[in-house]
Amino acid sequence: MAAMIVLSTRVLEAQQPAMTPVKDVSHATRFIAVEKDVLLEVIDWGGSGRPLVFLAGLGNTAHVFEMFAPRFTATNHVYGITRRGFGASSAPVPADGVYSADRLGDDVLAVIASLNLDRPVLVGHSIAGEELSSIGSRHPERIAGLIYLDAGYAYAYYPRDRGDLQIDANDLERSLNRLYQGGPVGRKPLVDALLKVGLPQLERDLQAEQKALKSFPDRPRIARDDIESIEGAIFQGEQKYTEIRSPTLAFFAVPHHYPGLENEEPIAVAAVKARDLADSSAQAKAFEEGIPGARVIRLPNADHYVFRSNEVDVEREMLAFLKALPQ
Template identity: 55%
Template sequence: MRSFAVALSLFCLISSANAQVHDPVDLSKHTVQFITVDKDVKLEVLDWGGTGRPMILLTGLGNNAHVFDSLAPKLISSYHVYGITRRGYGLSSAPVPSDDNYSADRLGDDVLAVIAALKLDRPIVAGHSIAGEELSSIGSRHPEKVAGLIYLDAAFAYAFYDPAQGNLLIDAADLRRRLENLVSSAGPREQEAALKELQQSILPQFEQDLKTQEDHLAPAASKPPEVSPIVKAILMGEQKYTSIEVPVLAICAVPHDLGPLNENDPVARAAAEASDLARTTALANTFQTGVPSAHVVRLAHANHYIFNSNESDVLREINAFATTLP
C-alpha cells in the first residue's frame, strides 16, 4: 500500500504542477501589481480588495493566483484578500533553477517580501498543497510576521516532518545539501562536525528510507509523468520543519475523492481508497500531534483542490478560525 501512497502523493503534486494551463484568468474583480522579492525576481500579486484583517492566498504547485478567483470574492466581506503567484509560474519571474533559488525557505522569503512591501500587519496566510512548505517556513522562522496559518490540504511531510517516519524525497534533498556543506567546509573542525552529523543521523535515516521504499516496491503501471526543471527544483528544495509557532488551521481531505481512478476495476478502486484513507489519516494525526497549535479539520472525500470541492466548509472553518486570533 505504501507504494501507492507515494505514487498518489507525487501525482497530487505533479498534476497540480501541470494544471496551470487550466487556471481561470481574470474571472473576478481585482487589481494586479508586481512586487520585487529578489534580484531580478518579481511576483504577480492579485488584490481582490475587501475590509478587515489582511489575508494572503498561496497556490499549489503549478497554479497561478487566479486559481482563487472563485474563493477570494467570498472572503472580501471579512478580509482584505491578496493572492501571490509563486516564482516560476504565471506572470511571475521564472529564474533558471540554481543552488537554492527554489528552496522552501527561499519561497517563504518571497512571501515575507510581499508582506513587507505591502506593509501588511500580521496577515493570515492560507496555502494550498505545496504551499504548506512556505507556510511552515514562515511559521517556524518568523512567527511574529503572521497572525495565523491555514493549510488547505497542505499538511504533508514537506509542511511537518516527522523523524519517526522520515520521507525519502525530503531526506534525499537534505542529504544533498549536507554533502555540499561537507565539500565546502572551511576547515578540519567544520568537516569533522559535518561528518559526525552525516554518520550519526542523516545517513541512517536515509538508509531507512531506502529500505522502506525497497520493501514496498511495485511494478510500474505506466510511465511516470515528466516534470519541468522548476518543478524538480521545488521538489528538491523541500526542507524539514518540525516546529510551527503560530495558530494553525489545517483542512485535510481524509480520504481524497479519487475521481475516475480505477473506476472500472472495483477491487483496485477499493484498494486505492483504503490506501489513501490510511495515508491521509496518518498525515492528519501526525500534523495534529506534532503541531500543538493546530486545529485539524478532516473532510471526507474532498478533492485535493479542497477550496473548490468543499468551498462552504472551507469558508466556515476559515471564519471560525479567524475569530480566535488576537
C-alpha cells in the same frame, strides 16, 4: 492500470469540481519586486479588515482562488500571490537554491513588506504549505495565523517518526556537499551525523518506498520541460520544518477522493486508496500532535482542492478561525 496514479501529495492532480459562483470576482493586479529581476503577480480582491493572503499549489497561480477568495472580502482585505516560476510571475533559471522553501517564503515576506500588510493571515494550498511553515517557524511575529488547505504534508511539517524520502534525500545531499567544503574539524561531526542519523533514515525511507512500489506497475520516464524543471527545483528545495509558532488551522483530505478510477484495475485502485488513507491519516495525526494548539479538520473523501470540493466546510471553519484570532 492504464495510467499510473501518482500518490505523492506533492504532485497530486485531483479533479477541480465546479464552485458556487460569487457575485463579484473583480480584482486589481500588480507586480511586486521580491529581489533583482524577480517580479511576482499579486492579485487584490479588495475588502476590508485584517489582510488575508492566498498562496497557490504547485503549477497553479493565484487565479485558482478566483471563485473562493472573494468570499472573505466582507471580513478581510484579500490578496493572492503567484509563486515565482509560474503564470505571469518571473521564472528565474532553477539554480543556486532560487526555489528553496525558505527562498519562496522570503518572497511572500517581501510582498507583505511592500504592501505594508500588518500581520496578515496566510492561506496556502498544497505545496504552499512549505511557504507557510517557513514563515511560521522563522518569522511568526510577521503574521497572525496560518491556514493549510490540504497543505500540511511532510514539506510543511516533517514527521519525525516516519521521515520522508524527498526531504531526507535533500538533507543527505546537502550534508555530503558540506562534507567536502569544510576542514577536518567540521567534517567529523558531519560524518558522525551521516552514519548515525542521515544514512539509516534514508535506508528506512527507501525500504518504505520499495514496499509501496510493489503495488504499482513501472511507468516510463517523461522528459521534463522548463516548467517541470522548476517543479523539480521546488522538490529539491524542500526543507524540514518541525516547529511552527503561529495560530494554525489545517484541513486534510482523509482519504482523498480520486475521480475517474471506475475503469481502472480494482486491485491497483484498492492499493492506491489504502496507501492514501494510511499516509494522510498518519500525517494529519503528526501535524496535530506536533503543533500545539493547531486545529486540524479531516475531510473524508475530499479532493486535493478541498476549497472546491468542500467549499462550505472550508469557508465556515476559516471564518470561525479568523474571528477567533487576537486583534
